Amino acid sequence: MPEFHPVLLARIDKPDSTSLAGYQADGGYAALKKALAMSADDVQKMVKDSGLRGRGGAGFSAGAKWSFLPKNHLGPIYLAVNADESEPGTFNNRILMEEDPHQLLEGIAITCHAIRSHTAYIYLRYEYGRSYRVLDAAIRECYASGILGKNILGTGFNLDVYLHRGAGAYICGEETGLIESLEGKRAWPRIKPPYPAIEGLFRRPTIVNNVETLCCVTHIIQRGVEWFKSIGVPPDPNNKRDVGSYGPKLYCISGHVNKPCCVELPLGVTARELIDTHGGGVWKGRKAKAVVPGGISMGFLSASELDTPLDFEGPGRAGCLGLGTAAVVVIDDHTSMVDVLYNCCRFMAHESCGQCTPCREGTDWSTRILDRIRHGKGRLEDIDLLLEVANSMGIIPGTTICGLADGAAWPVKNALTKFRGEFEEYIRAGRRSVKPADELMAAH
Amino acid sequence: MPVLSEELRNRIRAEFPKYPDKRAVTLPALHIVHDALRMVSPAAIVEIAELLELHPSEVSDTMTFYGFFHDKTPLGKRRVWVCRSISCMLRGGEELLAGLCNRLGVKPGQTTADGSVTLEYAECLGACEGAPCMLVNDECHMNLTEDSAAELIRK
Numbered sequence: 001m002p003e004f005h006p007v008l009l010a011r012i013d014k015p016d017s018t019s020l021a022g023y024q025a026d027g028g029y030a031a032l033k034k035a036l037a038m039s040a041d042d043v044q045k046m047v048k049d050s051g052l053r054g055r056g057g058a059g060f061s062a063g064a065k066w067s068f069l070p071k072n073h074l075g076p077i078y079l080a081v082n083a084d085e086s087e088p089g090t091f092n093n094r095i096l097m098e099e100d101p102h103q104l105l106e107g108i109a110i111t112c113h114a115i116r117s118h119t120a121y122i123y124l125r126y127e128y129g130r131s132y133r134v135l136d137a138a139i140r141e142c143y144a145s146g147i148l149g150k151n152i153l154g155t156g157f158n159l160d161v162y163l164h165r166g167a168g169a170y171i172c173g174e175e176t177g178l179i180e181s182l183e184g185k186r187a188w189p190r191i192k193p194p195y196p197a198i199e200g201l202f203r204r205p206t207i208v209n210n211v212e213t214l215c216c217v218t219h220i221i222q223r224g225v226e227w228f229k230s231i232g233v234p235p236d237p238n239n240k241r242d243v244g245s246y247g248p249k250l251y252c253i254s255g256h257v258n259k260p261c262c263v264e265l266p267l268g269v270t271a272r273e274l275i276d277t278h279g280g281g282v283w284k285g286r287k288a289k290a291v292v293p294g295g296i297s298m299g300f301l302s303a304s305e306l307d308t309p310l311d312f313e314g315p316g317r318a319g320c321l322g323l324g325t326a327a328v329v330v331i332d333d334h335t336s337m338v339d340v341l342y343n344c345c346r347f348m349a350h351e352s353c354g355q356c357t358p359c360r361e362g363t364d365w366s367t368r369i370l371d372r373i374r375h376g377k378g379r380l381e382d383i384d385l386l387l388e389v390a391n392s393m394g395i396i397p398g399t400t401i402c403g404l405a406d407g408a409a410w411p412v413k414n415a416l417t418k419f420r421g422e423f424e425e426y427i428r429a430g431r432r433s434v435k436p437a438d439e440l441m442a443a444h
Numbered sequence: 445m446p447v448l449s450e451e452l453r454n455r456i457r458a459e460f461p462k463y464p465d466k467r468a469v470t471l472p473a474l475h476i477v478h479d480a481l482r483m484v485s486p487a488a489i490v491e492i493a494e495l496l497e498l499h500p501s502e503v504s505d506t507m508t509f510y511g512f513f514h515d516k517t518p519l520g521k522r523r524v525w526v527c528r529s530i531s532c533m534l535r536g537g538e539e540l541l542a543g544l545c546n547r548l549g550v551k552p553g554q555t556t557a558d559g560s561v562t563l564e565y566a567e568c569l570g571a572c573e574g575a576p577c578m579l580v581n582d583e584c585h586m587n588l589t590e591d592s593a594a595e596l597i598r599k
């Protein structure tokens with residue numbers, strides 16, 4: 001394999017990485033010019049042929065999603081940029097927005113041309129204040145130099161890009177929750193179909209794509225399909241449903257490592273390589289007990305599964321939900337999985353939007369059971385009860401509207417099957433691990 | 445006397461052209477009012493609804509969904525959010541929260557008696573490479589100790 005050089009993160013350490021002048025000095029907006037000289041269909045075809053899969057968590061083919069838009073639609077068609085990044089452990093979109101905003105804006109403009117949209121909304125989580133200010137400045141620069149607005153780059157193409165700030169709710173990252181929230185309502189995910197490509201924002205055809213996905217689009221246009229497909233993992237010939245995991249990917253590494261960071265690597269690097277080579281190894285000379293492969297919704301890899309390749313298929317083969325956001329969280333062998341699982345369940349209970357009973361009640365119930373266990377009052381039957389609750393909620397068993405519930409179930413399922421002995425031992429010994437902060441937050 | 449000044453109203457009106465529908469200005473309007481007045485009172489909700497041509501209950505329905513907006517008591521001058529999610533928890537985020545509660549003499553969600561700081565917990569702030577982290581208003585601070593965090597809050 002040829003040596004890999006970062007592309008998405010290539011500019012982030014430059015002193016002038018956020019300015020338009022700096023971006024253009026590095027060849028920025030050449031891809032947009034190239035795309036605008038092509039037909040929308042040809043741009044779509046390039047992206048489809050590249051095999052680009054969505055980086056937001058579901059791994060759906062970007063080109064295929066775009067092709068679901070109604071043909072010859074009179075418009076408007078919208079692009080909603082998913083910058084709600086809230087999956088625990090994930091921060092790669094933030095780095096892309098804070099350090100290289102024009103790379104994203106260029107991807108947005110190319111995508112809008114490809115999908116025949118003249119309006120893009122960037123739905124940005126409120127907590128990303130710095131991203132907001134950097135993007136806001138970058139958008140202003142683009143308007144001032146004819147890269148956004150009317151007749152961009154003199155091509156006759158019009159495009160407006162608006163920043164829209166969220167208000168601290170994880171569910172706004174689910175694409176139809178995002179749409180409802182943008183429309184000014186509570187972020188209750190919609191029942192699908194229709195999918196947003198058919199009827200989405202303001203009841204118009206809408207494409208929702210993640211920040212990193214759109215950044216990849218820029219480079220596919222600039223460097224070509226062959227370049228993109230030379231990186232990553234081709235489809236497994238024995239798996240008809242595998243369409244391959246091509247391209248560079250941003251991996252976040254956090255938790256118990258010496259050097260938490262975000263690195264760009266070809267899709268398919270193993271968890272072990274990420275931890276040892278890029279994360280500086282497990283901290284304090286300890287060993288990893290469990291590793292979250294792609295945000296907590298994806299569940300856990302055990303210490304014996306660290307050679308799992310983190311492409312779109314690898315984590316699934318190890319019993320995880322999928323690659324998710326490729327955010328790796330390392331848990332050392334001094335940490336109790338009971339505490340880790342409690343933290344995951346509490347997050348999901350806090351963030352469930354409450355529409356579906358199995359999710360609203362299930363996330364809360366599992367949190368309360370684990371809270372009881374952490375107070376030294378667990379019963380061995382609790383383990384199977386937790387599994388039963390987990391197995392009953394989600395799109396996979398068919399009981400909920402959105403995937404938050406599957407992401408709430410997976411850490412429970414993985415923890416209780418891969419680390420069952422530890423839970424049994426904790427309960428038998430009547431251990432207790434609540435902390436002062438738990439009591440303070442419970443009083444709230 | 446209206447709660448929203450003409451200046452705030454104009455800032456809300458300036459959002460209208462961005463969307464095909466005034467209802468979409470609900471969150472932007474709530475942010476504008478919340479930032480300026482440190483809360484969104486029932487009277488403010490009525491005035492926002494009037495501007496957006498909505499029923500006040502529609503604004504209130506949206507607002508209360510997001511735990512973000514205070515509607516009863518105003519926020520402190522600085523709003524501090526300490527992350528409690530997994531990557532921070534693994535590196536002392538919860539101890540940081542408890543320590544700051546102690547120093548400020550408040551529980552999560554409360555405001556100090558002098559009105560300077562509201563302390564809250566947050567779910568993952570997306571700054572996991574700098575855990576434990578916190579936001580002061582919407583500025584993120586990373587790799588905190590209890591001392592460095594307290595210092596930043598005092599500033």
Ligand SMILES: Cc1cc2nc3c(=O)[nH]c(=O)nc-3n(C[C@H](O)[C@H](O)[C@H](O)COP(=O)(O)O)c2cc1C
Nearest residue numbers: 054055056082084085173174175209210213403404
């Ligand atoms: C509960 C939940 C939260 C999600 N959060 C995000 C998010 O923060 N950012 C994101 O891009 N996608 C998120 N997604 C996935 C989106 O629904 C959607 O698949 C994605 O934005 C599509 O863009 P992509 O194809 O470019 O990945 C979430 C999904 C679920 C079920």
Ligand code: SF4
Nearest residue numbers: 353355356359400402
């Ligand atoms: S699964 Fe949960 S988060 Fe998703 S719509 Fe249902 S209740 Fe809401």
